[in-house]
Amino acid sequence: xxxxxxxxxxxxxxxxxxxxxxxxxxxxxxxxxxxxxxxxxxxxxxxxxxxxxxxxxxxxxxxxxxxxxxxxxxxxxxx
Amino acid sequence: xxxxxxxxxxxxxxxxxxxxxxxxxxxxxxxxxxxxxxxxxxxxxxxxxxxxxxxxxxxxxxxxxxxxxxxxxxxxxxxxxxxxxxxxxxxxxxxxxxxxxxxxxxxxxxxxxxxxxxxxxxxxxxxxxxxxxxxxxxxxx
Numbered sequence: 741x742x743x744x745x746x747x748x749x750x751x752x753x754x755x756x757x758x759x760x761x762x763x764x765x766x767x768x769x770x771x772x773x774x775x776x777x778x779x780x781x782x783x784x785x786x787x788x789x790x791x792x793x794x795x796x797x798x799x800x801x802x803x804x805x806x807x808x809x810x811x812x813x814x815x816x817x818x819x
Numbered sequence: 820x821x822x823x824x825x826x827x828x829x830x831x832x833x834x835x836x837x838x839x840x841x842x843x844x845x846x847x848x849x850x851x852x853x854x855x856x857x858x859x860x861x862x863x864x865x866x867x868x869x870x871x872x873x874x875x876x877x878x879x880x881x882x883x884x885x886x887x888x889x890x891x892x893x894x895x896x897x898x899x900x901x902x903x904x905x906x907x908x909x910x911x912x913x914x915x916x917x918x919x920x921x922x923x924x925x926x927x928x929x930x931x932x933x934x935x936x937x938x939x940x941x942x943x944x945x946x947x948x949x950x951x952x953x954x955x956x957x958x959x960x
Contacts, residue, residue: 745874747872747873747942748872748944749946749955752955786957791874794874794876811874811877811942813874813942814955814957816938816940816942816943816944817938817943817955818871818902818914818937818938818942818943818944819902819914819934819937819941819943
């Protein structure tokens with residue numbers, strides 16, 4: 741499975757901290773984001789950072805594989 | 820001795836962290852610290868409490884990387900970063916940066932750099948509770 745994680749303000753909008761998707765060969769980060777966006781229209785408008793396996797990325801064409809962990813995150817506000 | 824980089828719910832002890840820093844070396848000539856704490860106001864509103872959320876695994880990885888970068892960049896002897904992930908009340912501690920160097924200039928610069936980069940790079944979010952309702956904070960001056 742591909743796990744998609746949400747935290748803070750994004751988790752609140754999605755009303756969940758995690759979703760799981762069955763991996764499909766060739767599935768990209770863009771595909772996953774689109775699927776989440778379809779289920780929760782507007783919820784991802786505050787997403788500013790994306791991480792795959794805890795590493796920040798901006799490459800939405802990145803291919804995802806079984807076991808990958810995606811995080812869709814709003815601007816950080818720690819400290 | 821506790822890990823130099825931590826996320827934790829409970830408060831931290833500045834004395835304990837400085838003691839831990841000093842145990843690293845007797846070459847230390849200066850220690851600089853920054854303690855971020857909860858204010859009871861924000862942008863003109865009263866704030867009764869703050870709640871933090873974090874992507875723990877990534878936040879810890881980023882904080883460890885920042886510590887390593889700071890040690891190399893400022894020639895530090897040791898550095899410690901602690902952030903609370905909890906509900907905190909006005910006056911409570913939130914975050915600690917403590918660094919040790921041979922001389923004060925490096926310690927001051929590294930401390931400032933670390934808290935700035937922590938705010939910029941570490942996936943932690945805070946939510947303010949105010950009389951007007953709860954709101955996630957999106958900016959971090």
